[in-house]
Amino acid sequence: MMNTFFFTLMLFLQPGCHAAKDIVLVENGKARHKIVLPADATPAEKRAAMILKTYLGKISGATPAQISENAYNEGDAAIFIGNTGHVETFGADKLKGEGFLIATDDQHLYIRGGSGKGLVYGVYTLLEQYFGCRKYAAGPAFVPSKKTINIKPQLLDRQEPQFVYRETYYPAPLDAEYQEWHKLHSFEDLWGLWGHSYFKLVPPKEYFSAHPEYFALVNGKRQATQLCLSNEQVFKIVSDYFRKAVANNPDALYWSISPEDGTGYCTCDQCALTDKEEGSHSGSLIRFVNRVAAQFPAQQFTTLAYTYTLQPSARTKPASNVVIMLSSIDAYRNQPLADAPSAAVFRKALADWKHISNNIFVWDYTTQFTNYLAPFPDYFLLQKNLQYFADNGVTGVFSQGSGGTYSDMSELNAYLQANALWQPKISTDNVFSDFMNGYYGPAAPFITKYLEALARNLQTSKAPLDIYGSPVNDRNNYLVPAFIDEYSTLLDQAEKAAGDDAKLLEKVYRARLPLEYAALQQSRLYGTAKYGYLVPSGNGFAPNPKWAERVKRFTQQIKQAGVTELSEGGVSPEAYQQEWEELLARPWKSSLAFRKKVTLQYPFTPEYTAKKEATLTDGLVGGKDFSLNWLFIYGNDLVATIDLERAQKLSHIQLNFLQDARHNIFLPTAISVEVSADGRSFRQVTQQAVKAVTEEDFSARVETFKLAVNAPDARFVRITAKCLPKMPLWRGNDKKPAICCDEVFVN
Structure with a gap:
């Protein structure tokens, strides 16, 4: 079943004769072969031998002897590991990257590796594809029990990786053996500096107060959003950083020089001129990274093609030791990236970068960051996307899943991706x-x-x-x-x-x-409808009595499964249970507006507003998750008119707004309430200014506003909440602000 992974499988048959007999490595629990290492065996060769010896013992109970090649007697049955002289029978040509060779003649088994962990990969592949072992998840591998271990003679299995960098970021690959077994990498191991790195190189806390000129000029003001890459002192600080860091960590393969998450790029005269000359905001970035990389020709530097640096520079090519890490973040995952309309910008960026660089990694995404546990059925598209990368010259892939926290089918996702990252063209x-x-x-x-x-x-x-x-x-x-x-x-x-x-x-x-x-x-x-957590009680609603136990059981199970957070940077299982406890303890509040018709002047954002206009009068309040029970309006004011169906006396209006700068959601700048008896002529009955959030604050919170009104005869209530006109400078992007309101209580 697993031989679909073989590059070459050759069985040499003599004409007119039966196939040669299997080579018996272990018979009735006793090893028939010795493990032979080169006379000057490297630590990697010794380790590969130890792994094989350990697993042969687990499978059969056998403990093969281990000797040096200079002590080997010709003719003795042997398993030759590493760069022994005997393995040259199968050619001494260099294996590509971390490739490996598994071969047999009529008596011996040979395993040779390329660079890095190629030899270790070869041993684990032998265990899996030939001896029946499996490593499905973190923890102990599955090991079959059999006293006799055979392998076919005249076997030649040469495997070489498609990608030089291969990472699937889920809990299982954080297990060291799983990572090696499945030929994976980890940014913790190979990067001396990873990801968004500007502020690791030039920390604002250390430099901004005294030297704001080191940072981006945004809307005429220096802001700690990105760096000013035309500032010579910034170049010196970054160069000095790498001089020390490389000396302290000479084994690191990659070093990141990458913008912070968000925009807020520098628009000073020099940076703006460079970007204009290059036709992209990546122009100043590539010129800067090239300058740094030229001082360290033995190191590889990575930088992000992401948000404002997505498109390549027109005139300056990345240096030979600069790797472009291209993000696919804007694409939906219900179609292959090769075809999805939402991935068109990514496809063009990849094609354009290919014209100027042969070193392109892709930062891909295979989970729902806002809801790690939500079903995310891209399982059967994973390989197609990796095939697309391979076909289009991508040399490395960081496939970002849920990291160290458990998520939807994370064991399966990691397993499928690991195999496809090694050889994407072979069916999974x-x-x-x-x-x-x-x-x-x-x-x-x-x-x-x-x-x-x-x-x-x-x-x-x-x-x-x-x-x-x-x-x-x-x-x-x-x-x-x-x-x-x-x-x-x-x-x-x-x-x-x-x-x-x-x-x-x-x-x-x-x-x-x-x-x-x-x-x-x-x-x-x-909520109060079918499938909701609320059930009728008296003249209102109350929590379903079974819900508390259901939530408690769920929380216990997700903790046992290894869930540490339910979204990126989000709540823990304990906090999730507490959310529910507070929700279940909260008395349901009646309102004259309950289930009444709402008319909006400006449209809501359908991606995040499941109940549409009815969100404002469904009797439910929202929490810190903007996608649940919030009316989400992007770039416009909230102007909502509620028809109470008959004229009534009103004394209070209560409503909530969300502040969540991480998702570009801000409190309104002002709230006003108008009433009308006929729906045509309105008069204002109250208004309230809202203090703006002027300093950096990325915490999510709900603000409640209680407004007293004097309306003795009102049928229509119009709420106007003014949206922040433009993004605060400290937020560091050029998107429009959004406004989120949940329930409007009218009494």
């Missing part, structure tokens, strides 16, 4: 089946059907799969309650198939967590 169908059957055992058919149903309904719905999406968005109709019931039935069958196997049941429960998370989040959205 067998890899998928092998993982499902090996990891989920008798539950595999039902979990497979669940994943296929998710992916099928996603494609049928044509819903965008957004890495900043939400399981409560009405566009995500592959997660409507009817489908959730269908998925739940399949997972019920998986649980039944697992029987009394506690370990397997735990895996099935983990696979089910995203579905339970979606249902819980949706219950906040549905």
Whole structure:
């Protein structure tokens, strides 16, 4: 099944004769072969031998002897590891990168590696593809038990990587053995400085007060948003940093010189002139990085083609030791990147960078950052995207998943990506089946059907799969309650198939967590309606009495699964439970506006406003998640008119707004309330100015505004909340501010 990974598999048959017999490495628990290392074996060769010896012992109980090649007696059965003289029988040509060779003649086994960990990769590949071992997730590998171990004679398996850098960022690859087993890398190991690095090189806390000129000139004012790359002192500080850092960490392969997350680029005369000459804001960046890289020709420097630096410079090519790390962040994930309309800008940027550089890495994304646990059915597109990268000259991939926190099908995602990162052109169908059957055992058919149903309904719905999406968005109709019931039935069958196997049941429960998370989040959205967490009680509503225990059980399960945060930089399991406890303890508040019709002057943003205008009168308040129970308006004021259906006396208006600068959401600058008896002639009954957030503040919080009104005869209520006219300088981007309001309580 696994031989689809072989580059070459040759069985030499003598004409008129039967195939040669298998080579028996271990027979009845006793090793027949010795492990032979070069006379001057390197630490990597010794380690590879130890790994093989350890696993042969785990499989069969055998402990093969280990000797140096200069002590080897010709004719003795041997496993030659590393650059022995004997392996040259199969050619001494250099293996590409971290490639390896596994070969046999009629008696011996040979393993040779290229650079880096190539030899270790070869040993783990031998264990997996020939001896039946598997490493499905972090923790101990699966090791078959057999007293006799055979391998085919006349075998030649030469494998070389497609990409020089390969990382899938999920919990499993953080396990050291998993990483080596699956031929993966880690930025923690290979980068001396990683990611958004400007302020690691020139920290604003250290320099901004005394030297604001080191930082970007934005709208005529120096701001700690990015660096001023035309400032010679900045160049000197950065150069001095690398002089020390490289000396202290000479083994690091890559060093980042990259803008901070956001825009706020420098518009001083010199930086602006450079960018104009280069036709892109990446112009000043590439010129700066090239200057630094020229001082350290033995090191490789990476920089980000992302947001304002996405498009390449027109005149200056990146130096030979500069790597462009291109981001695909704006693309939806329900279609392959090669075809998705949302990826058109990324595809053009990749094509344009290819014209001026042969060193292009892609920073890709395979999770929903706003809801790590939400079902994210891109499982069957992962390999297609990696194939597209390979076909278009990409030399390295950082595939960003959920990092160290558990997320939707993270074990499967890591396993599929690891295999495709090594050889993207070879089908992963067998890899998928092998993982499902090996990891989920008798539950595999039902979990497979669940994943296929998710992916099928996603494609049928044509819903965008957004890495900043939400399981409560009405566009995500592959997660409507009817489908959730269908998925739940399949997972019920998986649980039944697992029987009394506690370990397997735990895996099935983990696979089910995203579905339970979606249902819980949706219950906040549905509220007083069917599938909501509220049920009728007297003249109002109260929490379903079963909900507290349901949330508690869910929280315990996600903690056990390894969930540390439910979104990027978001709440912990404990905080999530506390959110629910506060929500369930909060008395439902009646309002004259409950379920009344709302008319908006400016449109809401459909991606984040599942209930549309009704968000303002559904009886539900929002929390810190902007995508749940908030009316989201981008770049315009909130002007909402509520029809109370009959004229009434009004005394109070209460409403909430969200402040979340990380997602470009700001409090209004002013709030006013007008009333009308006929819907045509309005009079203002109250107004309130709101203090602007003038200093950097990226915390998310809800602000409640209680306004007294005197309206003895009002049927229509018009709320106007003025949107911040432009982004604060400290936010550092050129997008429009958004405004978010939840419930309007009228009493």
